[in-house]
Each structure stands twice: as structure tokens, then as C-alpha cells.
Amino acid sequence: MQASIRLQRDERQQYLLRIGDTCLIQAQRLSEWTGHAPVLEEDIALANMALDLLGQARAVLTLAGSAQGLSEDQLAFLREERDYFNPTLVELPNGEGRPGDFALTVLRNAFVSTFLQLLWQRLQASSDEELAAIAAKAVKEARYHVEHAADWVVRLGDGTEESRRRMQAALDKLWPYVAELFEADAVDEAAADAGLGPRWAELREPWLAQMQALLQAATLQPPAVSSFRSTGRQGVHSEHMGYILAEMQHLQRAYPGGAW
Amino acid sequence: MVSTLAADRVGRAWAVLADVLDPEVPALSVCDLGIVRDVVEQDEALEIVLTPTYSGCPATEAIERSVLDTIAAAGLGPARVRLQRAPAWTTDWISEDGRRKLREYGIAPPAHIEPGAAVPIRLVPRRIAPVACPRCGSTHTERLSAFGSTACKSLFRCLDCREPFEHFKPI
Numbered sequence: 001m002q003a004s005i006r007l008q009r010d011e012r013q014q015y016l017l018r019i020g021d022t023c024l025i026q027a028q029r030l031s032e033w034t035g036h037a038p039v040l041e042e043d044i045a046l047a048n049m050a051l052d053l054l055g056q057a058r059a060v061l062t063l064a065g066s067a068q069g070l071s072e073d074q075l076a077f078l079r080e081e082r083d084y085f086n087p088t089l090v091e092l093p094n095g096e097g098r099p100g101d102f103a104l105t106v107l108r109n110a111f112v113s114t115f116l117q118l119l120w121q122r123l124q125a126s127s128d129e130e131l132a133a134i135a136a137k138a139v140k141e142a143r144y145h146v147e148h149a150a151d152w153v154v155r156l157g158d159g160t161e162e163s164r165r166r167m168q169a170a171l172d173k174l175w176p177y178v179a180e181l182f183e184a185d186a187v188d189e190a191a192a193d194a195g196l197g198p199r200w201a202e203l204r205e206p207w208l209a210q211m212q213a214l215l216q217a218a219t220l221q222p223p224a225v226s227s228f229r230s231t232g233r234q235g236v237h238s239e240h241m242g243y244i245l246a247e248m249q250h251l252q253r254a255y256p257g258g259a260w
Numbered sequence: 261m262v263s264t265l266a267a268d269r270v271g272r273a274w275a276v277l278a279d280v281l282d283p284e285v286p287a288l289s290v291c292d293l294g295i296v297r298d299v300v301e302q303d304e305a306l307e308i309v310l311t312p313t314y315s316g317c318p319a320t321e322a323i324e325r326s327v328l329d330t331i332a333a334a335g336l337g338p339a340r341v342r343l344q345r346a347p348a349w350t351t352d353w354i355s356e357d358g359r360r361k362l363r364e365y366g367i368a369p370p371a372h373i374e375p376g377a378a379v380p381i382r383l384v385p386r387r388i389a390p391v392a393c394p395r396c397g398s399t400h401t402e403r404l405s406a407f408g409s410t411a412c413k414s415l416f417r418c419l420d421c422r423e424p425f426e427h428f429k430p431i
Contacts, residue, residue, distance in 0.1 A: 041415065045407035052411065055316025059345075133346035137315055140348065140431045144406055 005070065005078045011190040013064050014085055015197060016131070017075070018187070018233055019119065020060035021086035024076060026112050027053035028244055029094055029105075036099035045148055049109070052141040059134045077252035081241050088230035089177040091241045095170075103156055103163070104170035109149035111174065114210050115181060117142035118203045127195030150214055157218025164219065171215070172223050180230045182207075187233075269336060273299045273306055276334045280326050284319050284410045285428075287365035290327065294353025297344055306331060306339040311349045314411040314431075351412075351430045362428055363394045368416065370430035391427050393418035403427075 007013065030050035037043035061072040090112060094100025120142055123135035156163040182204035192199045215222060230238065251258060277299070278291045290296050290310075298309040308327055312320045324341045331339040351370035354362075359369035368391045390399040398420040405415040406429065413426045 041405035041407070044409065044415075045405055048407040048411055051316035051318070052314060053316070055314060059315060129346070133348070134315070137312075137345060137348040140350075141315060144429075144431075148406055 004080050005074055007083045011187045014187045015191040016060055016064035018085040020057050020064055021084050022090055023053045023057035025086045026090040027057060028248055032094060033099045038102060049145050056138045063130050077249050081237055081245055082235040085235055086232050087180050088232035088238050091238060091244055093240055103166040106149050106152035107170045108174055110153050113142055113145035113149050115207055117146050118206055122198040126197055153214055154218045157220045168220055171220050175222050176226050176228045177230050180233060270299050270301060273331060273336055276330050280330050283322050287361045288358050290323060292355050292358030295349060306336060308341050309344050310341055311344050313349050317411055366394050366425060368392060368394045368425060368427040370428045373430050391416055393421060394425055395423050396421040
């Protein structure tokens with residue numbers, strides 16, 4: 001077994017890992033559709049988006065590890081669960097069984113890609129040149145992801161009785177996990193002070209405006225706001241995270257340093 | 261004299277790089293694609309500056325290797341590749357020659373992107389600029405999917421000659 005790495009908590013690194021891990025785990029969930037999507041075009045689309053997200057994750061993890069001399073691979077494969085900082089939203093399963101529910105997948109894509117597009121837009125002005133350069137590339141890719149997800153949310157939400165029922169069920173399930181994205185904390189505060197990137201709370205208004213327009217076009221109603229708060233961005237994850245990590249990490253753990 | 265030699269070495273490097281093909285779109289060289297941003301001589305070594313097309317492009321590493329192999333095979337001495345992310349690659353950097361080669365290869369080339377014109381996201385139905393079929397030239401075509409067999413392409417179908425084709429999507 002290859003020993004786990006442990007991170008010394010550092011606000012800058014945690015801010016970067018939140019971004020990198022959001023891309024990494026979202027890519028992992030999307031890639032579960034490879035070979036299983038309802039039609040070939042969707043199989044290709046979901047795999048392409050997973051690939052874009054994985055590329056973005058690699059760049060951000062490389063940057064996050066550089067100060068401590070950690071590589072992207074060490075960060076992706078050798079951390080323990082508590083050292084991953086993605087919001088819980090992205091680690092939730094695609095739905096029951098494999099590959100899961102297409103309605104939930106496209107709705108989450110809409111939530112996450114819209115969020116990331118807003119984040120990358122702001123990060124283009126980061127005081128960190130490398131992060132600004134990663135963002136300038138990623139923002140162009142995110143646009144295609146937003147468009148793809150929004151098309152499906154409208155088509156299925158404003159679709160048949162069955163597709164609408166499933167979209168609404170997905171919305172009821174995912175909506176409580178959205179609040180976490182915009183929680184303010186010391187990590188965001190430090191990033192904003194250093195000019196590294198925006199407080200995620202600042203993205204709440206534009207995100208909500210876009211989602212309201214989308215949900216309205218899709219004839220879907222978000223459920224009432226609840227007091228539930230997920231805590232993935234603090235490293236405290238749902239019961240689903242361990243299973244993703246087991247799948248992602250097992251080759252590197254079984255064959256340390258293995259490459260092909 | 262030294263500077264002439266250096267210019268010659270850089271010039272020869274550009275010349276051989278024009279034959280390094282993109283492994284995923286082998287109709288185009290890395291120069292046609294516009295991903296070779298610069299070639300400079302530094303500390304006795306040639307430094308080739310590459311800008312990747314997409315964040316997750318799996319061909320990036322293969323391209324780096326074939327660039328270095330080609331420079332070595334041409335006897336141009338020690339060389340290294342530097343990846344430069346900014347400014348971000350855009351399909352506007354594909355040369356006119358490259359666009360012609362794409363069309364001949366059966367891939368519709370990307371339209372030019374208006375400088376600074378951010379296209380607003382619209383909910384369906386959305387109109388996209390017409391893309392001409394690379395086989396019959398008709399613009400009576402439809403997009404089947406914004407994503408294709410590689411990150412840089414989308415899927416189209418010609419409604420006149422009925423042939424499916426790929427489009428190098430503008431980014």
C-alpha cells in the first residue's frame with residue numbers, strides 16, 4: 001500500500017483544492033456514463049465534458065501542490081477523504097445503481113457548469129498568473145458544458161409527464177446541496193484578500209439568476225429552502241465519497257507509481 | 261556570424277515542425293493548428309513554446325514527444341518544450357492553409373470568432389451560425405451534437421447530400 005499524504009492546512013491551498021476537487025470529482029461521476037448513456041451522442045458528450053474537467057483538475061491540482069512539492073498525481077490519488085475539499089453536490093451518486101439517473105446528471109451538470117463558468121470568469125483576474133491562465137482556457141470550455149446541460153434541463157423539464165416528474169425529483173434531491181457552494185468562510189476570505197479569487201458567496205446572485213431563468217423555462221419549481229448544510233468544502237463528506245475514492249485510487253494504491 | 265547561425269537553427273526548426281502532425285487530426289501540422297507559439301534559442305538549447313488546445317486534450321503529451329523527436333532527428337541539438345497557457349489557444353490561430361486542409365480532409369473548419377464578442381448563452385431553441393458541408397458545400401446542415409470524437413470537434417449532418425460530418429468547433 002502506498003502511504004497516504006497528509007496536507008498541512010493552508011488557506012491558499014485549500015481554496016485551490018476546492019476548485020480542483022470540484023472538477024476532479026465531477027469528472028469522475030460523468031465518466032461513469034461512458035458506454036452507458038442513452039444514445040451514442042450523449043455518451044460522447046458526457047465523456048468529452050469529463051475529459052475537459054479532468055484537464056482543468058490536473059492543472060489546478062498541479063498549481064495547488066507546487067508550494068509543498070506535491071504532484072497532481074499525489075494529490076489525486078494519495079489523499080485521505082478529509083483532505084478533499086469538493087462540495088458534497090458533486091460526489092452524490094448519479095442516481096440509483098449504475099450508471100444512474102440521466103435527469104439528475106444533466107441537472108447537476110447545469111448547476112456545476114454554471115457555477116464553474118462564473119468562477120472561471122472571475123479567476124481570469126486572479127493575482128496568480130497561472131490560475132488566471134488556467135481560467136482563461138477553462139471558461140471557454142465551460143460555455144459548451146452550460147449550453148449542453150441547459151438544453152437537456154429544458155427539454156426534459158418541459159417534456160413528457162415522465163421526464164418532468166424525474167427532473168422535478170432530481171431538483172428536489174439536489175437543491176439542498178446548493179447552499180454549501182455559497183457559504184462564506186476564512187478560506188474564501190483569505191483568497192479574496194490576496195486577490196487569488198472571489199469569495200464563492202459573491203457568485204450566489206448571478207448563479208441564482210441564471211438558474212431561475214433556466215428552471216422557469218423548464219417549468220420546474222425549486223423546493224423550499226431548508227436549513228440543511230452539506231460540508232464537503234470543509235473536508236467533511238457524505239457517505240458516498242469513500243466509494244468514489246476507493247474506485248479512483250485503488251490502482252495507484254495497489255501498484256504504487258504505476259503508469260501506462 | 262553567431263546570430264546568423266542561431267537564426268538558421270530556429271528557421272530549420274520551424275521548417276521541420278511544419279511536418280509534425282496532430283495525432284488526432286492528422287490533416288494538420290502543429291504549425292497549421294497554431295499551437296507552436298515560438299521557437300527560441302536559449303542556453304544552447306532550442307526552446308519550443310507550445311499552447312495546448314483544450315485543458316484535457318489527451319494528445320498534448322504525444323505532441324510534445326513528437327516535437328522533440330523531430331527536432332532530434334533533424335540534428336538540431338538539445339531541445340525542450342515549454343507549455344504556455346496564456347494567452348489561451350483559439351481556433352482563430354488555425355492558419356488559412358490549415359482551414360483548407362481541414363475541409364479537404366472532410367472536417368468543416370471553424371468560423372472566426374469576433375474579437376471580444378462573448379456569445380450569450382440562450383436556452384433552446386438556439387440558432388447557430390450555418391456550417392457548410394465539407395463534401396457538397398451546402399449550408400443546409402444541422403448540428404447533431406456539440407461534442408464529437410475528440411474535444412475539438414462537434415457532429416453535423418448535411419441535409420442535402422445526407423452525409424454526416426465533423427465540425428472543428430470555434431473556441
